[in-house]
Amino acid sequence: MTTIGSAAEVDRLGTVLGVWAHPDDEAYLSGGLMALARDRGARVVCVTATRGELGTEHPDVWPPDRLAAARTYELAHCLAILGVHEHHWLGHADGRCSAVPPAQAVARLCGIIECVRPDTVLTFGPDGITGHPDHRTVSAWTTAAFEQAAPPGARLLYATFAERRAARWAPLNERLGIFPPGLPVLTPERLLAVDVELDAGTADRKVRALAAQRTQTAELMAFVGLERFTAWVGDESFVDAAASGVAATAGAHAAWAAADAAGSTRARAAAETATTSRATAGAAHHDSEEPTTTAAST
Template sequence: MSTIMFVHAHPDDEGTLTAGAMIRAAEEGHRVVVVFATGGEHGEAPDDLRPGETVAQRRRAEAEQAARIAGVAGLHWLGYRDSGMAGWEQNHHPRAFLQADPEEAAERLAALIASERPDVLVGYDWHGNYGHPDHIRVHQVVRRAAELAGNRPRLFEATMNRDLVRRLYRTALDGGIEDAQGFDPDRPMNDGNPLGTPEAEINLQVDVSAQVARRREVMACHASQVTDIQAWLSLPAEGYAAMFSTEHYVEVGSSDPIRPGWFF
């Protein structure tokens, strides 16, 4: 049995990016650990928040339920505050992840790595897929924490396959799905860059088609985030499977072309 640690910026990011691999690893008997950098304070506030309940408290409860469904053995929080999207005034909050000392944040994560001793560590690509400041900071902090870690786990970075998303996008447009306009991977994202990573720069394609049904359950746990999560869950079964049956990763230090495979 191996241990794999996934580091995410906010609760619900795991559902859209790595939930398939998390579920598959747990099903195969590996120990799955998830770390959230922030509490997702600037996500959507659901209409049914109880008196005194915060968005972060709701999202933490949702993340815990999602973890149970995914088979996660260890769930940790780095304790930073959601920075909001690029250019928001929340970027400057003193507790925002964006304002955290990167070295101090890396040391926090390195301490968890020392405790959990993962064989594989998973962060984000260089611009966090779509340029969210917290996603970019995850990339930076995971890279540095891996350097600080005594056991030096194999390091992968989750990404979206820009070429695959483009193919799916064009298929949707050809099928007359007007809402597909929002999924154009070549438009500028939060940092001005297009979505994800070109296929030529990706090393690993993971088949998680057998985990699609449970992945939907994991994503459905994050019901408070209506705009993002419900948009994916509203896809027809065929479209959802096309989008979420494979996951893509860059292996840091590798120059190998993309290959179907697995972490272990």
């Protein structure tokens, strides 16, 4: 494993574009990476598909319009803490991304990619981390837009969980009920394109950014405890979409879409297998082309 916490490796990210489904996705999955890139003077642009107006267990207190307004403010505060000053809303309804005509959504993202000309694009993998339909749909949109509009040499990176995290955090993840059976998909370290272990200062900044989204994190942080929460969100991992090839990635997206349509356990298991196969297919590429890249922020 190569430790690349150097400024040069952060610089390799170049201009970063993150495409996510809801406010807080960007901070949980890439808050540290965005902060490190901004500290090095890189351009970082964030895109959010929805305002997350359904993201509450207390709809009587937070009706959709009120929650959308609160989360809009919270995301602005979160991004300011991370040093990110460029943001785009796609304006889609929470929980309804799959109802948006794909060509329309992809065309919008193509326009953003053509304008930003990113060197690195961050988004969900086909599994959507938690399996949320909006996450998976945004992954499919972003992948299609990247293939159509990304500049030469750009990288598309999918957020994932490093396999090494499984044992440590499985009890907490199970208690919180964030992940359905079979998720998150775990990736062996040798297949990771970027693996960021946050230093104390960057981890603290990420936690402050998440705390700014208090409608989503206040109860969770109080339940978990600050120290444990900081460790829980203290690393970020990504796989290179190109490592497993376009066909394998498209197959994983299609499998998850079929699982949504079928609504069956068997279809869901097939989707999980397709996603795991996509990640495993990248092993030969990583082994022959380039060693696993691990970034420990400094």
